[in-house]
Amino acid sequence: MTTRLNKGHIAALLLSAALILWMAAGSLQSEPDISTNRPLALDNGLPRVQVTHMQGEEVQRDVIVSAHTAPNRRVEVKSEIRAKVIAIHKRKGESVERGELILELDARDWPARVKQAAAALKQRRIEADSARQLAAKGLANESQLAQAETALANAEAELTHASIQLDATKIRAPFAGIIDQRFVETGDFVKDSTPLLTVLDFSPYIVKGDASEQEAADIHIGDNAWAQLINGERVEGTVRYIAAEANERTRTFAVEVEIENPGGKMTSGLTADIHVPQPATHAYFVSPALLILNDDGELGLKGIDADQRVVFLPAKLLKADNTGIWLYGLGAEADIITLGGGFVEYGQQVEPVFVINGASERANAAVADDDSATYNANAE
Known part of the structure; x- marks a missing residue:
């Protein structure tokens, strides 16, 4: 049974890959001093978190x-008749022009059949013309005229069939290209629909x-x-x-x-x-430790809105290097929780302590995991 990955699985895999790359490259060279205390709650009851106001760096994304x-195009040319291969004019790997002769099959008696059918057609035309003239004078009935015209139509069909069979002995390129494969050699006997060669x-x-x-x-x-x-x-x-x-x-x-x-x-x-x-977008350089998945399995970050409430900021992975990852989809600027986010819930109002930071500055590349880190209000 085939297992299909949903969006949550895919996002989790991306998150795991980014973390593995960051750690393997030596980004975590030293253990940060991590406190196990929760963020300090102020007199107003609001937990304090560190928020980095980041401006996205405009980048061209592909x-x-x-x-x-x-x-x-790739065409497998097949035989339309039963015949022997008598000549090969092009080798594998050679270029051909549209309609150029590649190989020939034995025509056997088809040239004679074409000549015979052409002569029979000429005779049937004369007979049909005579029948029409006699019918016009009342000397031939409709049945005789119809018989002559039927014979003419049969003669035309015979000539067409013989001509098609004769033409089928000449294998020509369907378009300008390169002969990639050839499946027959001189002397091989082929049947209807036998593959002869491929043209690319x-x-x-x-x-x-x-x-x-x-x-x-x-x-x-x-x-x-x-x-x-x-x-x-x-x-x-x-x-x-x-x-x-x-x-x-x-x-x-x-x-x-x-x-x-x-x-x-x-x-x-x-x-x-x-x-x-793609159109220019704004990219943000952050630590993989800040990445989270929401309940729908979407990749993103924790941030705050204008009312200083915790929100989920959906983001997409742009690229990763040995010091962190680049995200996009956050807009021109964003307020991202960089410490204490692991202890606050979506919709909860907080007391932010702002840090101004441009996207090109990588001061947050080694921030601690939000689920373990604490922001201490007394630590300056």
């Missing part, structure tokens, strides 16, 4: 999706991947995008497809970026990362 290169079209080519639910929400058809290939090359393109329905097994959405490629040279399956630039 949605990044792991991907790989792929051809714009890399002009343009696509970079395709699978976006998560959160990523897919920020990707739209027509968006400008670029891709970083594993060989270091950066290529520009446009989002041409984003799935409207998630994959039932992975819960991801297929995304394709089209890359112009007049030369037509490319390798399918090359590892790449798709980048879809």
Whole structure:
């Protein structure tokens, strides 16, 4: 049975990953002096917490999706007749133009059949014309005329069939591209629908991947995008497809970026990362110790509103490094509880002690875990 992760599971995994990265990089080099006392309650009964007034740092955010290169089109050319392969004109890996001859099958007696059908058609046309003239003069009845026209139609069908069979002995490229695979050799006997070769079209080519639910929400058809290939090359393109329905097994959405490629040279399956630039946003650098999950499993921080009541500030993970994490989705500025948050509840009014801090200053990178830390009103 397949287990599906809900939003809470995903957020918990992100939170765990951020904490592991931060701790593994040596951010917690020393143990802070942690008191086990709760925050001091003032005479008015309000608990005191430390609040950092932070201003977000404007950054350009990209949605990044792991991907790989792929051809714009891939066609498996199959035989339409039963015949022997008598000639191969193109090798694997060679470029071909649309309509270019790739290989030939034995035509056997089809040229003679075409000639025979053409002669029969000529005769049936003469007979049909004569029947029409006689019918016009009253010398032939409708049955005789219909018989002549039926014979003419049958002759046309015979010529068409013979011509199609003869044309099927010439295997031509369906479009300009590269011969990727060839499954037959000279002398092989093939049947109807036997695969002969595959042709790939890399002009343009696509970079395709699978976006998560959160990523897919920020990707739209027509968006400008670029891709970083594993060989270091950066290529520009446009989002041409984003799935409207998630994959039932992975819960991801297929995304394709089209890359112009007049030369037509490319390798399918090359590892790449798709980048879809997003509007500028404000990012906040904080300690992973401040991250929390609400009852719905959403990732965020504890903060205060204009009435100095504790609120949940939903946030999204932008990136992480060895000193902390970057979040976005908090707006241009935010009041974030940095000490004492573990002892207050949502909606509870508090007495904030403000610390002014810009997003570029990382003084809070080593703050203690809110569930253990205490703000002492007498400690300056």
